[in-house]
Amino acid sequence: MELALAKAAFAFYAAAMALAFLYLFYKDDKWSLWMLRLMGVGVLLQSASFGFRMHSFWLIPENRYFLPINSFFGALSYLSLAVAAVFYFVEGRHRLGILGAFVLPWPVIGLGSALIWADPKTSGLVPALQSYWINIHPVVLMTSYAAFGNAFGVGLALLVQEHQIKSRKPSELCYRLPSIEELDDLNYHIIAAAWPVLTVGIIMGGVWAYNAWGRFWGWDPKETWALITALIYAGYLHMRYVGRLRGKKAIYVSMVGFASVVFTFLGVNFLSGLHAYLSGGA
């Protein structure tokens, strides 16, 4: 049931993404409206799928009542759910229409790769993860990653728009995309909302580490890369807020930040360390 629902959610996300691309090229608001509706259904379906996952996860008594995010499958499906939900929220509020084409590939790729490569089996939590902190620390961090993913999509849209405006023959797309200023502001507002979440998530991790491993901070690769991510975005916030950096340059800095997010989430698993918990990968 969990897998069937996840696959259905994937189908809805993919369909919504297709509509988002259609909206890029055809001037019709009904595409964007249907995209939003499909996303809503997709989010509901994936939430239900995650609910079933929790149910089977909790059949193992030690896992009660922790979230099933200890495997690649669980973490990726939670992350894509969070990206989709954040997108649904941002899009529902700002109705930019155009944003979907730049953000929706993320949940589609995330959930798709989970379905294709990761092992959906649930397993018992290792003792170190049997703490209420597992419901807080990774969830808070992944939620901020989801928001950064959305900001990255907005940044892509800005770069496309910039290219359009500077080109001699701007296409239809130029008029469909919001102005550079609007995209720049949106990128900034998403990052400004997500950055405190990221940093507080890191500090919570420190508190957990102090109770589980005996130190607040140990320069473990995952910790270190989360800190690097926070530093890059802190640089972005200062450049924009104080240094008055706008437009393309600011977007490049925020994109470096997102590259660091991706590396923190996925790449660090190849550097081992204490945080190498995710199991059931390809």
Add this chain to the structure above:
Amino acid sequence: MLKYRNKMALFRSIRFNIYVGLAIAIAAAVGTLVPQTPESPANVETFQLHHPALSHFYHFLGFFDLYHSPWFMGLLALMAFDIVLCKLWNRPPDPDVVSLPPEETKEAEAEKHLSMKAEALRLKPLKAVLVAKTPYREAAAKAREMLRARGYHLREEFSLPQGSAFLATRHRPQRWGSYTTHIALVVILLGALIKGVWGFTEMIPVLEGSSRAVQNIPQWSVHVDHFRVRYYPGTMNPSSYESDVRLTDGGKLLAAKTIHVNDPLDYQGVRFYQASWGAGGMFRKVLLEIGGKAMELAQRRAEAIPGLPFRVEADMMLPDFTITPDGRPDTASLEPKNPAVRFAFFLGKNKTRALWLFMNFPKVCLVEDEDGRLSHAPPPPFRLAGIEPILFSGIQTAYDPGYKVVAAGGILWLCGTVLLFYLHRRRLWVLVEPRRKGSKEEMESSPIRLSVGGFGSRGPKAYAAEFDSIIRAFETELSGHAEIQESRNNIQEVV
């Protein structure tokens, strides 16, 4: 003094500090790619073996213990120093936070505002001028009432014959956000410094049933009376492990507790964590089944096999048996995932070759020659039926007097970032002037000119919609006509 200040200007520049942050980020990234001595000394040795020239260079730069190298510490200290300098010295993010010099009383401020009149407001990113019929004596009160209904706090009200002015604000605590966040970072770094100077951590592996001294506090001993590990059914994945721990000073019992992962023993701030466990290769006994009969063997004690002229000895155990590339026995980990025991057989005084038998693979038998190389042997007529390994409990011992400081810094950080990023501070300066000058009475009943300046901490764009709606409300409330100007300059005013 002036010269000194100029010298410090570098450290107070945000641009410089962005570079400092960037340098810390790059250095931290390098540290995740180069093996680090505190975490994995073996990897450092392997690296040095394979890249001798590069290692020399890395060693010189302190890359093998990067996070504790003087230059990395120096970068962190520089960042803390600069933050303090910036926050103490730089133009405050909001003059509100720093109290005005004593001579600038409310009245003086009021005079200043009034003498500047609309000039002052022209500097605000959002502004509007409204001409209304409402008589001067009622207008200010009405405007104030309206803003109060919208959740604004009314401050600095003053009234003079030639005009009255007031300041209305929302989400004022936002102005503390930047200070609090930056101070929190310094506090966290201070906590880390306290730990570095006065704290310690050490790993104490204790065999079940024995004790070991704490190196940093030699008079203390940690006893592990019992160690238990439980597995998820049908797997070799532990579901929990715990130790019954006693802490003693000489013969005196200081504390006792069953410690679990995530649940340490705390005695006077020194904490004992259940960090790891394993089998080191010692065992109490093994069961060897020969011809349907089981024999109990203690480690390294040869016993005669009943009915046979041989004696047998179990001398060594590997908890997670594996074979090295050059064909020798080794263990992949300290967890008893694939336990194997080496047996030696004796005929009189002659020792036959050693055999390896496996708990999980009863039909496999490996022969070890004198060089320690392994080769396959036909299934033997005996079987390893049981092992009772002596497990060790890895007790991480830590004393961190800075933790409370770090935790306080963390809470400050939470408060600071919430204030800074989730509150939207808004200020409205409202100036009401009578349009007709003359006697007091004439002015009181005169139509008004109302000037409004607005500031939002998220920039004029984010505040424009609300500002507009307030001005429209003023129009209806005061029955007038307004002209709104949004500054073209979409730059946020302050930090």
